[in-house]
Amino acid sequence: MPTFRYRAYLADGTDESGLLEAATKQDAARDLSKRGRRSYYLAPTKTDQSAARPSSFALFSQKVKPERLFSDLSVLLNAGFTIDRALAAVIASESNRARQGQLQSVQDLIVSGRSVAEAFASLPAMSPTTVALLSSGERSGRIALVCQKLAESYQASARRKAAIIEALTYPAFLLIVMVGALFVLAAVLVPALEPIFEGSTSDKPLVMSMLSSLRNTFIDYPAVFPLIVLICLLAFLGMSQSARVRDLASEALSKTPLLGPLIKRTAVARYLQTLSLLLANGVTMLDALKLAGDTVAQAGLRPHFADIKENVANGSKLHDAIASQPLFEKATVSLISIGEEANALPAVLERAADMLQMRVTSQIEALLKLLTPIMTISLGFVVGSLVVSVMTTILSINDLALK
Template identity: 30%
Template sequence: MARFRYRAFQADGRVVSDVVSAISESEAVRDLMGQGLTPFEMTDAGSTAAARQGKPAGKQPPQVLAGFCRNLASMLAGGLPLDEALKLLADDPEDKRVSRLSNELRSGVLNGQSLADAMAGLRTPPADYVIGLIRAGEEGGSTVPVLNRLADSIDNELRLTEAVRGALIYPAILLLTAIISICIILLVVAPALEPVLETSGNETPAAAAWLMAASHGLRDTWPLLTISPLVIWLLAMSWSRTPAGRGSMSALAMRLPVIGLLIRDMESARCLTSLSALLENGVSLVPAMEIAGQGARNPLVRKALDRIADEVRVGVRLSDAIANDGFLPMTASQLAAVGERSGDMASQLAQASSILESRSRRRIATLTTLAGPVMTLALGVLIGGIVLTLLSAIMSVNDLAV
């Protein structure tokens, strides 16, 4: 009999941690659920835990997870046992990543683990809220709806992410084109014009003199200017992986005009979707908020959910706690109040998530519409100004009036 170290929520929302003996993790979870506890973290207290600590960190790609959840839900809805469904997915030659994921999970299931426990033991496990949601679905006998809900949620998140990336492609191409054009002017055109200006005997216009100075500066420091952005980017990426770095980067992003509100709405929609699904599958409010908060990518959103959960734990209504905290959008508080009156909190939070996703898409569309023309105008003015400066220098050589 193995020993498992666990952390779980009591009925009043308090967190307890201890060690339990059971044949398998799934058996340990069932024992704890029978005692009125809701486990959200389970690790082997023996050698298996030590082995797991050596696994590389990572997260399951969302595209793979969405496809896996949808395919597995279809097979389970058709009456296939879990191990047979995983075997069919593992034998699929068309999607190697889903096949590899299914094979790993099937090994755990055949060893007596539940699907949630097998996911938690993966080398690249999914987010905590995914594991918690599947565990709640298994305990409540609603694995198929949970998997479909997860697939829909991940697909919505992917659509928002792709919309953001698509919005950045055109401005990025414009910026890159402008940088290349300016470098060609300063490194090729300006040096060719400089001897003509020096031998003309006329006074060089101030704008042309500034342009030549910029050309000299770029030619003298181009190695530093080429390497420095790469070094800064590598340092920033390394720093952003630390807790302090993630917090600072998140705080900076949230302070940006328009972008900050967009990030807040997208992260809030994601957490509300997870919270709604957990509530729908029988998880009580405070534990569901804790699990949903663990899946938040933005540390500020995670802290906000923790603060709200602390208020709910002492008896404050969810709608009031959200309104008092002031971080999450007011839409969440308003629909939470509707859910408290109607007794259907899960569907109202899902509706709040849908509203925030729609608002995020509209903002992304607006930014996409405005970014192209604004950047085109700004870069056109910049490059046009440089070209006019060169023309004024050429005309000064020929004693032309400008």
């Protein structure tokens, strides 16, 4: 029978560790719970772990997908399943062993007495805001609704990413074709034209000189281009792991003419949506304002939301605190003011968030529709410039022949 190593709290708060034999990890968690132990660590011993260790090829697919997880859970919970039974059904439908193991750990924690929020916090894909929403839903008995809202949020984000990737596919293909055309011109056309200019007093055209330099660099230092690509890739991966670099990039994007307003409206919509859900689940206003402010990914925008919390803590009404910040539009402030007076703040905040989100979605779709023709015209202009330069070179050859 497999052996599990555990660490747990006793009823008097003391800590206990040891080994436990059980058929499965879930059985071990139940056994500890019956014995009055609240486990905070439960794992197979090394001998048992080696057989279940995932291969290195599966490292890129180990994270649980939140949009699918919460979508399945919301359906099952609304159908009357308890959270542990719903998780068991999700685990049974999961084909990836690594993700299956992570979800099994969550179920084991819930069975052993942990709260839903604490159990889900062990997943690497869970943000602090998601954990806070689950905690508020558990306290208010609205965990199914919270899972549904989380699923909708994650699915909307996934759809936006897919739309952006799809819109960028054709321009990326054109860019690759253009780079290939440059290498063909440098490797085939330039060597055929260069001998004509040897011994001549006429200078080579600028574009031809640039293509010639590109060809010579590629011949003399063939490893230079792959090295540049590798360095750029490593630099991108390194910067993407740095929170400081991400904050700087996000702040720079928020100041751009087209993307800036979209980023700000998206942050405001997410803030209002989270605030609505937290207040509806019984979280106090100050705690909800703090948690909603933490959902904002842009470091440059966080002080505005922190000021709202500070003003409310000092006695201001929510709509007055929001009106003092430049991020919020007058229509949004007016709607929140009406909701506050009518004591229907959660519903009004959700409506305001939906209105902002619909506006952001329509603007993103319009930009994506314009992106492909803009990129096509821009790349066509570059290619056309190259063709004109080559034709100028050919005409200059005729001038040399006449001389």
